[in-house]
Amino acid sequence: MSHDDENYVLGYGDGAMDWMRSRTVDVHGAFVLPYLEPGGSLLDCGCGPGSLTIGFAQYLSPGRVVGIDRERAQMAAAIAWAADHGVENLQFETGDVYSLPFEDACFNAVFCSAVLGSVSRPAAVVREMVRVLKPGGIIAMKEFDHGGDIVYPQTPQLVRSIELYQRVRAEHGHESRGGRRLREWLHDNGCHIEHSHAFFDQRTAATDLPDYVDRNNRLIDEVLATRYIELGWATRAEIDEQARDWERFARDPVSLYAAAWVEAVGRKPAEGYGRKPAEG
Ligand SMILES: C[S@@+](CC[C@H](N)C(=O)[O-])C[C@H]1O[C@@H](n2cnc3c(N)ncnc32)[C@H](O)[C@@H]1O
Numbered sequence: 001m002s003h004d005d006e007n008y009v010l011g012y013g014d015g016a017m018d019w020m021r022s023r024t025v026d027v028h029g030a031f032v033l034p035y036l037e038p039g040g041s042l043l044d045c046g047c048g049p050g051s052l053t054i055g056f057a058q059y060l061s062p063g064r065v066v067g068i069d070r071e072r073a074q075m076a077a078a079i080a081w082a083a084d085h086g087v088e089n090l091q092f093e094t095g096d097v098y099s100l101p102f103e104d105a106c107f108n109a110v111f112c113s114a115v116l117g118s119v120s121r122p123a124a125v126v127r128e129m130v131r132v133l134k135p136g137g138i139i140a141m142k143e144f145d146h147g148g149d150i151v152y153p154q155t156p157q158l159v160r161s162i163e164l165y166q167r168v169r170a171e172h173g174h175e176s177r178g179g180r181r182l183r184e185w186l187h188d189n190g191c192h193i194e195h196s197h198a199f200f201d202q203r204t205a206a207t208d209l210p211d212y213v214d215r216n217n218r219l220i221d222e223v224l225a226t227r228y229i230e231l232g233w234a235t236r237a238e239i240d241e242q243a244r245d246w247e248r249f250a251r252d253p254v255s256l257y258a259a260a261w262v263e264a265v266g267r268k269p270a271e272g273y274g275r276k277p278a279e280g
Pocket residue numbers: 003008010019020021023045046047048049052068069070071095096097098112113114115118119
């Protein structure tokens with residue numbers, strides 16, 4: 001199966017882009033930084049709109065940083081940003097993470113965030129990431145795990161909305177519980193597991209839950225609602241009702257939305273690159 005058959009479910013509308021662009025290396029990629037050395041090279045697989053890729057390029061300068069994604073249009077703003085700021089160690093390429101257009105063993109570090117839960121053969125993607133990694137190099141991955149999410153309190157409409165989202169992912173053969181499997185994928189590809197950490201990304205009405213729900217509702221409207229209706233799983237009226245319940249949920253002071261994530265770092269066997277952070 002090529003990536004074209006996989007039907008990436010989140011799409012590339014404003015809601016999806018706002019979601020990805022909100023991620024920065026300082027927060028979302030902070031777990032990787034202790035393993036990187038400025039001057040080293042890094043490949044960001046499934047880089048989306050590139051906010052994390054830009055952060056890595058700044059951190060690793062003058063090391064070469066490449067972002068690769070199947071959908072070029074979403075990278076346009078990041079490409080323009082790099083040109084405007086004269087950032088020369090950063091490049092973006094269009095390509096498939098199942099078949100990376102690079103020779104074996106050519107990057108010091110390979111990274112991917114929120115990609116392995118959106119492909120049907122994540123273990124094959126990890127194998128390909130390890131292929132392009134230099135011996136002794138670092139592979140760092142971050143993935144959600146929808147099996148661990150806490151959404152409280154739930155109305156029947158919210159339960160239904162969550163079920164639809166999980167079902168559409170399953171329909172495409174995507175692993176919506178990928179976070180718990182990162183260690184397994186590293187181990188199965190012969191990497192030494194250097195670090196893993198499971199945590200919740202918590203949102204409440206007092207913080208950014210209303211913004212988060214607004215982005216999610218837009219994302220559902222942009223692509224998912226059409227899929228649900230085409231597949232005969234829900235009507236437009238039901239989806240609108242679910243969106244209203246999410247809006248009420250977002251304003252309720254007792255609401256808790258905690259998304260489960262796992263991050264993991266592995267090393268391809270052999271000495272030579274990166275430094276192991278101090279214990280403790
Ligand atoms: C949820 S987004 C994550 C973007 C970014 N890594 C982040 O964390 O913000 C997933 C990205 O993976 C890309 N993607 C999915 N399947 C792919 C494939 N087979 N090859 C290349 N990119 C792919 C999508 O185009 C999308 O940009």
